[in-house]
Amino acid sequence: MATTNRIMIVGVGGQGTLLASRILGNAVIRQGYDVKVSEVHGMSQRGGSVVTYVKYGEKVHSPLIDKGEADLILAFELLEAYRALPWLKKGGRLIVNDQKINPMPVITGAAQYPESIREKLGASVNLTAVDALSLAKEAGNIKAVNVVLIGVMAKQTAIPYEEWVETIKTTVPPKFLDVNLKAFELGYRLKSDK
Amino acid sequence: MFYRASPSLHTVEISVGSEKGFYNRMKKLLLGNAAVAQGAYEAGVHLVSSYPGTPSTEITECMATYPAEEVFVEWAPNEKVAAEVAIGASIGGGRAMSCCKHVGLNVMADPLFTHSYIGVGGGAVFCVADDPGMHSSQNEQDSRHYARAAKIPMLEPSDSAECLSYTKAAFDLSEQFDTPVLLRLTTRVSHSQSLVEVGEREEHPVKNYEKNIPKHVMMPAMAIKRHAFVEERTLKIADYASDCPFNTVENNGSAIGVITAGIAYQYAKEALGDRVNYCKLGMVWPMPERLLKDFAQSCEKIYVIEELDPFIEESCRAMGIEVVGKELFTMLGEYTPAMIRKAIFGEEPAPAIEPAEAIPARPPVMCAGCPHRGTFYVLKKLGLTVSGDIGCYTLGAVAPLAAVDTTVCMGASVSAAHGMAKVRGKEFAHKLVSVIGDSTFMHSGITGLVDIVYNQGINTVIILDNSITGMTGHQDNPTTGKTIRGEATRQVDLIQLCRGVGIDRITVADPFDVKHFEEVVKQETACDEPSVIIAQRPCALLKSVKYTGHCVITEKCRNCKMCMKLGCPAISLDGTSGTVRIDVTQCNGCGLCTGVCPFGAIEKED
Numbered sequence: 001m002a003t004t005n006r007i008m009i010v011g012v013g014g015q016g017t018l019l020a021s022r023i024l025g026n027a028v029i030r031q032g033y034d035v036k037v038s039e040v041h042g043m044s045q046r047g048g049s050v051v052t053y054v055k056y057g058e059k060v061h062s063p064l065i066d067k068g069e070a071d072l073i074l075a076f077e078l079l080e081a082y083r084a085l086p087w088l089k090k091g092g093r094l095i096v097n098d099q100k101i102n103p104m105p106v107i108t109g110a111a112q113y114p115e116s117i118r119e120k121l122g123a124s125v126n127l128t129a130v131d132a133l134s135l136a137k138e139a140g141n142i143k144a145v146n147v148v149l150i151g152v153m154a155k156q157t158a159i160p161y162e163e164w165v166e167t168i169k170t171t172v173p174p175k176f177l178d179v180n181l182k183a184f185e186l187g188y189r190l191k192s193d194k
Numbered sequence: 195m196f197y198r199a200s201p202s203l204h205t206v207e208i209s210v211g212s213e214k215g216f217y218n219r220m221k222k223l224l225l226g227n228a229a230v231a232q233g234a235y236e237a238g239v240h241l242v243s244s245y246p247g248t249p250s251t252e253i254t255e256c257m258a259t260y261p262a263e264e265v266f267v268e269w270a271p272n273e274k275v276a277a278e279v280a281i282g283a284s285i286g287g288g289r290a291m292s293c294c295k296h297v298g299l300n301v302m303a304d305p306l307f308t309h310s311y312i313g314v315g316g317g318a319v320f321c322v323a324d325d326p327g328m329h330s331s332q333n334e335q336d337s338r339h340y341a342r343a344a345k346i347p348m349l350e351p352s353d354s355a356e357c358l359s360y361t362k363a364a365f366d367l368s369e370q371f372d373t374p375v376l377l378r379l380t381t382r383v384s385h386s387q388s389l390v391e392v393g394e395r396e397e398h399p400v401k402n403y404e405k406n407i408p409k410h411v412m413m414p415a416m417a418i419k420r421h422a423f424v425e426e427r428t429l430k431i432a433d434y435a436s437d438c439p440f441n442t443v444e445n446n447g448s449a450i451g452v453i454t455a456g457i458a459y460q461y462a463k464e465a466l467g468d469r470v471n472y473c474k475l476g477m478v479w480p481m482p483e484r485l486l487k488d489f490a491q492s493c494e495k496i497y498v499i500e501e502l503d504p505f506i507e508e509s510c511r512a513m514g515i516e517v518v519g520k521e522l523f524t525m526l527g528e529y530t531p532a533m534i535r536k537a538i539f540g541e542e543p544a545p546a547i548e549p550a551e552a553i554p555a556r557p558p559v560m561c562a563g564c565p566h567r568g569t570f571y572v573l574k575k576l577g578l579t580v581s582g583d584i585g586c587y588t589l590g591a592v593a594p595l596a597a598v599d600t601t602v603c604m605g606a607s608v609s610a611a612h613g614m615a616k617v618r619g620k621e622f623a624h625k626l627v628s629v630i631g632d633s634t635f636m637h638s639g640i641t642g643l644v645d646i647v648y649n650q651g652i653n654t655v656i657i658l659d660n661s662i663t664g665m666t667g668h669q670d671n672p673t674t675g676k677t678i679r680g681e682a683t684r685q686v687d688l689i690q691l692c693r694g695v696g697i698d699r700i701t702v703a704d705p706f707d708v709k710h711f712e713e714v715v716k717q718e719t720a721c722d723e724p725s726v727i728i729a730q731r732p733c734a735l736l737k738s739v740k741y742t743g744h745c746v747i748t749e750k751c752r753n754c755k756m757c758m759k760l761g762c763p764a765i766s767l768d769g770t771s772g773t774v775r776i777d778v779t780q781c782n783g784c785g786l787c788t789g790v791c792p793f794g795a796i797e798k799e800d
Contacts, residue, residue: 012556025387026223029221034388034389035223035387035388035389036388037223037386037387037388038382038385038386038387039225039385039386039387040329040385041248041249041252041329041330041385041667046559046561046586046665047556047558047559047560048557048558049556061461061464062465062531063382063386063388063457063460064382064461066530066543067532067543068544068545069532069544079554079556080556082549082553083556085549086546086549087546089544090544090545101777101779101780102763102766103554103555103556104556104557104559104592104593104594104761106554106766107594107763107765107766107767108593108594108758109767110554111552112554113554113769114549114551114553114554120550125547133779
């Protein structure tokens with residue numbers, strides 16, 4: 001593989017983007033790639049916009065992804081997907097969790113949550129929208145949204161199903177393994193509506 | 195699925211498939227910080243003492259995952275204490291490390307500058323993590339200046355593999371030159387995971403301790419001699435720098451040369467590839483003059499690519515090397531490969547799809563169930579001036595609470611309020627409070643409180659006791675009764691501590707009992723003597739905190755929007771109906787809003 005694959009995971013602090021990026025990072029190194037995963041810790045994690053970058057290929061230098069360069073964006077929330085849109089490369093794919101979480105400026109009335117984000121995104125990029133929250137509930141815990149989304153994304157990669165399952169087994173705490181495996185399964189088996 | 199990453203997640207071990215892979219040995223995907231810990235472990239470190247601070251915290255957390263028989267690890271009350279503990283361990287013959295964020299190095303600076311004179315017994319490494327872009331910091335200082343000012347060599351790794359190898363080598367370097375060594379990280383190195391090969395621990399037995407007054411007692415007669423030693427040492431290290439393994443030249447036969455270091459090297463490599471020659475500085479102070487001059491001679495044009503201050507650039511100019519640097523770049527924030535490509539080759543960034551409308555910002559907020567919300571709700575309601583501090587509760591400055599007036603540094607809430615009260619007088623002091631977390635109070639709030647008592651202040655200090663160090667991701671501290679390894683230990687009694695320094699008025703109150711808390715604040719601020727309120731309620735993210743169910747708005751709601759003043763991320767206005775609603779996926783059922791609603795319209799549901 002001569003080129004570097006660039007994946008961005010965006011969401012709201014507390015949604016579990018960090019674990020999602022670690023599952024992805026661990027899955028790609030099992031395939032023998034060089035990989036860099038850039039995370040966000042500290043204040044930004046407290047309900048703010050969070051972005052993690054996963055890059056893999058023969059040799060990865062910068063852990064960051066510039067605007068117009070992401071092959072795929074995995075978005076945990078609609079507004080965050082919209083915010084990340086400029087980072088998607090031409091012809092890139094966007095997977096979005098069809099969930100709205102109001103940011104504080106919207107809550108206080110200082111700003112409006114943009115309308116019809118899903119439709120706007122669908123009009124400009126290759127979009128897969130998923131109700132990951134319902135699937136996470138079905139798996140047994142609403143916090144498993146992250147692993148549902150990893151499942152949806154996994155289906156769109158060349159990495160075999162078994163490799164993902166093995167990675168999840170080695171990455172998530174044993175206590176939550178069953179819920180997470182079920183969440184992955186629900187995401188992976190989901191028939192895309194687009 | 196839970197967002198709080200445990201240190202064990204930083205060290206997931208992966209065996210890499212050999213048949214199709216580019217990597218066929220055992221490699222680990224490690225966070226830069228975890229790799230520093232692994233490097234120190236492999237170097238046979240005996241003691242690590244630190245105070246948490248993003249982006250450095252995980253180094254010490256990871257250290258505590260190694261066996262206690264091999265390495266003693268602790269959270270100290272502040273960075274100065276941590277550094278002194280490490281210095282003592284080094285003089286005592288052990289290999290020692292202390293880690294902090296950039297602003298922590300300011301606190302550490304006093305012992306460090308003199309440790310430079312004393313030198314080491316066992317190797318001593320001080321790891322500092324800068325935060326370009328201020329992801330989680332109050333300033334953007336460039337800690338490389340400290341290396342020059344304290345005359346201590348500084349290494350700067352650019353990825354996790356170098357984090358490991360540089361840390362390990364730093365201990366040898368320290369002993370070789372009889373000097374403490376600084377290891378500088380930045381957020382993107384600390385908090386990026388990349389592949390490393392891990393090795394075994396090398397044992398370095400604790401050296402003999404010998405009393406040596408001329409070397410270890412820094413009073414003028416001795417220090418004058420040691421200063422001469424330091425200047426000689428610097429010359430020796432500067433000479434070594436040109437041949438050392440940390441500084442490398444990559445000649446790609448180009449007329450353009452790039453001098454760079456740390457994460458900026460990785461950005462430059464990605465942006466410019468083999469179109470330029472590189473001189474990568476793994477040791478950023480002292481500078482390798484011979485190496486840089488030779489490199490400059492081999493190129494027609496030299497660029498310096500470094501984030502924050504023109505540290506390398508100015509050193510090059512002082513050596514008479516002509517370079518281009520900050521004319522093309524910024525001193526603000528982080529660089530990116532696209533920025534470098536544009537600056538050096540004028541190449542435009544990739545085309546991007548910009549949304550056609552403004553995207554509302556999503557600043558960080560206090561979590562649902564955060565105990566600080568009750569405190570700030572009351573302070574705002576009473577219209578008090580709030581002298582703030584460093585921690586999750588700095589978010590009390592964010593709308594709609596917007597209750598915090600000032601934030602300077604760790605501990606300043608207490609001492610700055612004293613200064614404010616002294617110049618503005620008694621009436622103002624009655625409308626002024628300091629807010630400070632339990633860990634921050636132990637760090638450097640207590641000294642300010644002593645000052646208030648000693649110098650006859652009348653301030654009210656609110657200690658936000660949430661039973662943990664919150665912002666940096668739940669570290670124990672002297673008030674929690676547990677060590678970094680989770681062992682039970684003697685707990686500092688905040689009430690006795692405050693009483694001991696001379697505070698007679700101490701009240702413990704629950705910030706979620708809003709009415710009572712308001713009464714207490716009114717009463718204490720009205721007094722003509724200093725007082726302490728301990729606002730006690732644990733962080734909602736602690737495993738021991740078990741809020742259940744969620745809150746709902748019943749038909750009794752008159753849409754007065756009082757609950758919205760809490761700034762809870764779960765409570766918002768429904769865009770279409772204009773009524774208040776609670777998002778059950780955000781609400782954790784803490785129930786604060788039920789006590790704030792004047793009509794009893796919010797109820798708990800299971």
